[in-house]
Amino acid sequence: MIEISNLTKKFGTNVVLDDISFSVKKGEILGFLGPNGAGKTTTMKIITSFWTPTKGTVKIDGVDVMVDSMATRKKIGYLPETVPLYDDMRVYEYLKFVAEIRGIDKGRIKERMASVVGSCGLKQVIRKPIEELSKGFRQRVGLAQAIMHEPDILILDEPTTGLDPNQIAEIRDLIKKIGKEKTIIFSTHILSEVSATCDRAIIINNGKIVAEGSPGNLVKQAGGKEIVYIKVRGPRDVVLEKLKEMENIESVEYKDKEAENIFGFNIVPKAGVDIREHLSMKVVKNNWNIYELYRESVSLEDVFMDLTK
């Protein structure tokens, strides 16, 4: 559905996108991850024909955006990072303008407006001037704008930035709901968002793709590392010393203190070894007490930080 090949964008001598290629299948929700300035927004602006690439092509359903931009633009709904709203309009005026300028038939404008107002939850603000809307509602109006003409593809640039946790959850649900019928690319730097909504994620840094795959796979790619956390009652330095002596261990570090004589430690075992049994025996043998013991795998956060350092 979206085919990006060898995309490069330079501003002067500054290379913002460096020869990236990827494709998005129909119906897929693709998360676009990366630190600020990595090239996420640039990629999106090229897909939507706001900017032209220095090199490379973007094809939508086989049509090059440089060759027939009018055709590809019709298929795309775009929510830029700065939500593009006319503050002096009321919400319904804005939506009506969007519907008209998108060339929706006169007879269907009402129906489309009702539909986007319903799916984006805008009923209570429909008569309000846009300048009076909260950030969450602005974002929703922006989203309503993007889906007005029923595009096959949605490009959403950081749709949840600056929202409070409740609003983030709402927008995320909305994206998921809309995503059932559409192909979506959305960018974010909130990683839980990717795990929660995306089928696939691409991590981009300094204009290059550094990792690609399902959120689960990305974590695995990072080496399947895990951490065992143990909280023990016993003398801190002695415990640390003894833990370090254990077999199949890469590193141990003191993590936190709950109370006098109760300490937590992070242990990184060698890959593929389950040390929990051994660990508990060790503690018992030394007459300490276990307060907590659990294993966690490396999170997407760690993968992200690792790759974009």
Added chain:
Amino acid sequence: MNNIDKKYLKTIYILFKKELMGYFNSPIAYIFIGVFLIVGNWLFFKNFYIIGQASMRAYFELLPWIFLFLAPAITMRLWAEEKKNGTIEFLLTLPLTDWQIVLSKFFGGLAFLFISLLLTITIPISLVSIGNVDWGPVIGGYLGALFLGGAYLALGLFISSLTKNQIIAFILALVTSFIAFIIGANFVLIGAPQFLVPIMSFMGLGTHFYNIARGVLDSKDIIYYLSFIFVFLYLNARVIETRGWK
């Protein structure tokens, strides 16, 4: 007219409507019109009863100078604000050509100017009360005002496309319009090198305005204004196409 042309024009019309509504959605438009009417009427009527001629000549002498402020005030926000609000990204990723957007904005501004001019109708009406009016120069004056205004607007719109800042857009448009207006004026030509005089006299926006305002409709003047407008709309479309703003 085939379907595609109709759609092309319809889209321009929708955008044009939005631009024009944009003026009247904010109180600033009413202030502009108010100031324009008060200043124009006051300066005109101050001497009108003293001179006691049923002619608008004095008014049309004034008008280009008032337009020098009104036109940049109309155009300053047209692109600058879209850039500041981020709506430019919405606008320029719609399935529209850059020309459609430029034309909508230009005609939106022109319509606003037209409405402002329409409200000066009180002046010719009061002329009738004083004596026999020679309508030729009055109609010519209004027509010339529209052409001159259109030229100022095209220039101001182009300048607005270069910047994000409305104040800069206003001042730059004012200065360049001023230069374009006086370049053909007599007091400038006196100081100019001899070989430049005919060129400067032809280039100046003012010369052509006073021709039309005398009631002499020469195709040379009209072609001049249309070319002037076209050149700056074209440059505007180029800036938009290359996203060449700061």
